Amino acid sequence: MRSVSKRFPGVLANDAIDLTVRRGEVHALLGENGAGKTTLVHMLYGLQAPDEGAIYLRGRRARLRSPRDAKVAGIGLVAQHFHLARRHTVAENLALALPETPALFPTRALRAPVAELAQRYGFEVDLRARVGALSPGEQQRVEILAALLQGAELLILDEPTSVLTPQEADRLFAVLQRMRQEGKGVILISHKLDEVLAIADRITVLRGGKVVATRDAATASAGELATLMVGREVTRGRSPSAAGPGAVRLSVRNLTVHSERGEARLNGVDLDVHGGEIVGVAGVAGNGQAELAEVLTGLRVAEAGTVLLDGADVAGAGVRDLFARGVVHIPEDRNAMGVVGGMKVSENLVLRRHRQAPFSKGRLLDWREVSRNADGAIRDYQISTPSRDTVTRQLSGGNVQKVILARELGGAPGLVVASHPTYGLDVAATELTHKLLRDQRDRGAAVLLVSEDLDELLQLSDRIVVLFRGSVTGTVDAAGAQRDEIGLLMAGDRTPLAPAGSQA
Amino acid sequence: MIAGFRLEQRGSIGPLRTWALSLGAIVVAMVLTGVLFAAFGVAPLAAFATLVDRTILDARGLSEVVRRAIPLMLAGVGLTLAFRARFWNIGAEGQLLIGGVAASGVALFSGLPGPLLLPAMFLAGFAAGAAWGLGPALLKVRLGVNEIITTLMLNYVAIYLVRWLINGPWKGRSLSGFAYSDVFEPAAWLPTIGTTRLHWPTLTLAIAAAVFVAWLLTKTRFGFEVRMMGESPDAARYAGVDSFRTTLVLVLVSAGAAGLAGVGEVAGIHHRLVDPASLSVGYGYTAIIVALLARRDPLAALVTAAFLGWVAASGDVMQVALRLPSQITGVTQGLVLLCIIGVEPFLRYRLVRVPRNAGNGPDGVRPVPKGVQ
Numbered sequence: 122m123r124s125v126s127k128r129f130p131g132v133l134a135n136d137a138i139d140l141t142v143r144r145g146e147v148h149a150l151l152g153e154n155g156a157g158k159t160t161l162v163h164m165l166y167g168l169q170a171p172d173e174g175a176i177y178l179r180g181r182r183a184r185l186r187s188p189r190d191a192k193v194a195g196i197g198l199v200a201q202h203f204h205l206a207r208r209h210t211v212a213e214n215l216a217l218a219l220p221e222t223p224a225l226f227p228t229r230a231l232r233a234p235v236a237e238l239a240q241r242y243g244f245e246v247d248l249r250a251r252v253g254a255l256s257p258g259e260q261q262r263v264e265i266l267a268a269l270l271q272g273a274e275l276l277i278l279d280e281p282t283s284v285l286t287p288q289e290a291d292r293l294f295a296v297l298q299r300m301r302q303e304g305k306g307v308i309l310i311s312h313k314l315d316e317v318l319a320i321a322d323r324i325t326v327l328r329g330g331k332v333v334a335t336r337d338a339a340t341a342s343a344g345e346l347a348t349l350m351v352g353r354e355v356t357r358g359r360s361p362s363a364a365g366p367g368a369v370r371l372s373v374r375n376l377t378v379h380s381e382r383g384e385a386r387l388n389g390v391d392l393d394v395h396g397g398e399i400v401g402v403a404g405v406a407g408n409g410q411a412e413l414a415e416v417l418t419g420l421r422v423a424e425a426g427t428v429l430l431d432g433a434d435v436a437g438a439g440v441r442d443l444f445a446r447g448v449v450h451i452p453e454d455r456n457a458m459g460v461v462g463g464m465k466v467s468e469n470l471v472l473r474r475h476r477q478a479p480f481s482k483g484r485l486l487d488w489r490e491v492s493r494n495a496d497g498a499i500r501d502y503q504i505s506t507p508s509r510d511t512v513t514r515q516l517s518g519g520n521v522q523k524v525i526l527a528r529e530l531g532g533a534p535g536l537v538v539a540s541h542p543t544y545g546l547d548v549a550a551t552e553l554t555h556k557l558l559r560d561q562r563d564r565g566a567a568v569l570l571v572s573e574d575l576d577e578l579l580q581l582s583d584r585i586v587v588l589f590r591g592s593v594t595g596t597v598d599a600a601g602a603q604r605d606e607i608g609l610l611m612a613g614d615r616t617p618l619a620p621a622g623s624q625a
Numbered sequence: 626m627i628a629g630f631r632l633e634q635r636g637s638i639g640p641l642r643t644w645a646l647s648l649g650a651i652v653v654a655m656v657l658t659g660v661l662f663a664a665f666g667v668a669p670l671a672a673f674a675t676l677v678d679r680t681i682l683d684a685r686g687l688s689e690v691v692r693r694a695i696p697l698m699l700a701g702v703g704l705t706l707a708f709r710a711r712f713w714n715i716g717a718e719g720q721l722l723i724g725g726v727a728a729s730g731v732a733l734f735s736g737l738p739g740p741l742l743l744p745a746m747f748l749a750g751f752a753a754g755a756a757w758g759l760g761p762a763l764l765k766v767r768l769g770v771n772e773i774i775t776t777l778m779l780n781y782v783a784i785y786l787v788r789w790l791i792n793g794p795w796k797g798r799s800l801s802g803f804a805y806s807d808v809f810e811p812a813a814w815l816p817t818i819g820t821t822r823l824h825w826p827t828l829t830l831a832i833a834a835a836v837f838v839a840w841l842l843t844k845t846r847f848g849f850e851v852r853m854m855g856e857s858p859d860a861a862r863y864a865g866v867d868s869f870r871t872t873l874v875l876v877l878v879s880a881g882a883a884g885l886a887g888v889g890e891v892a893g894i895h896h897r898l899v900d901p902a903s904l905s906v907g908y909g910y911t912a913i914i915v916a917l918l919a920r921r922d923p924l925a926a927l928v929t930a931a932f933l934g935w936v937a938a939s940g941d942v943m944q945v946a947l948r949l950p951s952q953i954t955g956v957t958q959g960l961v962l963l964c965i966i967g968v969e970p971f972l973r974y975r976l977v978r979v980p981r982n983a984g985n986g987p988d989g990v991r992p993v994p995k996g997v998q
Contacts, residue, residue, distance in 0.1 A: 441865030
């Protein structure tokens with residue numbers, strides 16, 4: 122890619138990017154969310170056209186006006202969210218991906234090439250399995266297989282390990298290794314330093330839509346890359362609570378939840394959170410963290426177990442009741458759940474508080490109070506918005522999160538449940554979020570922080586509870602915690618550890 | 626991507642742009658109708674001139690436009706409320722008919738004294754329309770049954786119920802041979818303006834309903850929660866909205882408004898229960914266009930109902946003055962709806978030219994120009 126630029130209204134998403142990927146190379150694109158990685162990939166895959174610059178494949182200028190062009194040119198993409206038909210079998214999905222699928226018995230012609238590829242790359246795939254029944258790791262292998270069947274010479278993987286267990290990630294890396302040996306090119310998008318250093322040959326760091334550096338993985342260090350990514354030295358300092366934990370505010374015992382399909386999602390979870398304490402919840406995605414947050418905030422009803430909030434049993438209480446009792450929630454999916462994208466900023470700032478005074482007067486809403494509240498929140502939380510009447514969908518991720526934080530933390534909560542509160546945010550918004558959560562802790566609120574970012578958990582939490590397949594595999598004191606110790610617990614290893622914190 | 630252009634998402638949608646695009650859609654639909662006129666051997670411009678002359682510039686013609694608009698306003702305003710919450714009520718036709726049935730029942734059999742008769746008919750019509758919407762609402766919120774199917778199917782139940790009534794138990798004694806009910810006593814007739822068929826009390830009610838629904842949506846907590854549910858069901862759940870109660874209430878209001886439209890037709894025009902095809906002439910379906918053309922704004926629905934009332938009244942003129950088949954009204958309505966749906970993408974996207982330097986050639990690659998590498 123040469124001097125490729127892409128503008129969106131108000132932002133230069135990619136500014137004169139130069140990027141070269143060689144044959145037999147795993148090239149990592151490293152950058153924070155919003156650095157321009159996704160835009161770059163979209164242009165490579167024909168989803169968006171560059172405003173300036175051009176893309177060359179094997180020395181020839183490529184015209185990529187649609188994903189179809191990209192596929193023909195030998196570019197494959199494994200997106201973060203898989204593009205598979207869940208109700209169909211693996212074979213049917215692979216047939217869909219092929220350029221020339223026979224109209225009758227479309228899957229018959231697949232068997233030989235799939236078997237050949239599977240053997241070459243060490244895949245195990247059951248062609249007759251329904252995609253919906255596969256694990257994320259298996260689904261990802263189906264996507265990779267589809268790209269290889271199409272004859273991809275350059276494979277782009279967007280945050281491939283975010284849904285994988287460490288073991289599955291190792292298997293993925295073995296496949297990438299094999300592709301490298303075959304002379305194919307791989308672009309690996311990630312913001313995980315360790316894995317990038319482990320697998321990539323070269324690393325290009327993006328920041329603010331620009332290439333800040335390209336380094337050989339062999340000589341790069343994690344510290345240097347982190348600095349390049351955020352643009353300054355990262356201070357990983359902790360700031361423990363001044364007062365220390367107070368009385369138990371949230372007490373969960375034997376909490377059990379099943380999914381709609383009857384799989385156990387939480388399996389007898391015990392958990393205490395004290396006032397003035399941040400308890401982190403660690404785990405690979407899909408091990409019960411989401412369900413725990415949902416139960417505690419009233420979005421889901423547990424089948425068994427007790428939830429005591431300041432001594433009162435609130436198991437089975439609804440969202441509205443819990444919110445009135447001071448349980449606030451910074452939801453995982455901030456755009457779909459945390460705000461109503463089509464509503465004004467001022468409306469979203471009272472989304473859950475609209476039933477309370479002074480916003481509700483009887484059955485009517487007092488829009489003057491709503492506006493006044495919005496002006497205050499925009500000022501206090503430095504929400505960058507053209508006006509309080511702007512449609513919230515138009516705000517950046519960081520500002521959407523500020524809207525949610527202002528609304529949820531503005532009313533002196535007793536329990537804060539924060540799910541992935543900084544996911545996708547830039548450095549400044551992340552720091553603000555952390556500061557606000559610490560402020561709540563120092564105020565005496567109980568804070569439960571669910572995150573997949575181990576650094577964030579270590580930095581903010583007083584204790585870290587690790588979930589694996591819906592059970593607590595261990596609780597560690599964040600101050601002296603080792604990353605690999607938590608990693609083992611995340612993988613389900615219950616090796617007894619020195620007891621730390623209160624696992625009552 | 627089509628012919629060197631592609632669609633890109635727009636940031637925001639202004640009200641001006643919405644109106645301009647809707648107007649554009651109508652113009653396109655009118656041009657297409659003009660082509661249709663030409664196909665029937667009628668000069669399009671002269672035809673439109675005749676239409677305008679006999680509908681808008683003529684007092685009696687204008688009264689017919691408004692008369693046609695009344696049921697469209699009531700049903701359409703109701704639909705804007707339902708559509709705001711993304712409850713896709715396709716059953717206004719059935720709810721309107723049932724409203725007419727209930728009003729006829731009160732007029733024919735209640736024996737209420739004169740002054741109470743009309744208010745009782747409106748109340749009964751509202752309640753019956755609402756009841757007709759209750760089933761689909763309950764099925765949707767409790768069992769997740771698609772409301773488009775259930776409300777649509779209930780239209781047929783309503784149509785055959787009316788047919789059965791006027792051919793069976795309610796068949797008029799005075800009109801042997803015709804399938805009508807008996808004529809209501811004059812106390813059950815709505816007053817009209819002069820000698821026209823413009824039953825103004827229903828018109829007043831329709832305007833009041835539009836103002837009420839607009840007030841509900843903008844000023845009340847209920848309206849706020851309805852909008853939340855429509856825009857983002859997940860966020861509404863997170864905000865603690867009681868979707869069961871909210872959906873039920875909004876469907877009752879929406880379907881009840883269609884029921885009121887049915888009362889207006891029997892009490893204002895026919896003065897008896899008539900065949901469903903003459904009672905409604907598809908008002909319940911046209912009301913869907915009214916609500917969508919108004920972009921789900923109840924006050925704007927008054928304007929769009931007037932426009933579609935004009936289309937309906939023009940149909941009568943076309944038949945009489947231009948000797949065109951009556952079906953042309955339906956075709957025009959269809960064209961309007963198609964064009965409205967057609968411009969929808971332009972609300973949210975803009976056409977952008979794909980730069981030439983993205984390359985060309987069917988093989989997807991082309992040689993690097995000299996000096997570039």
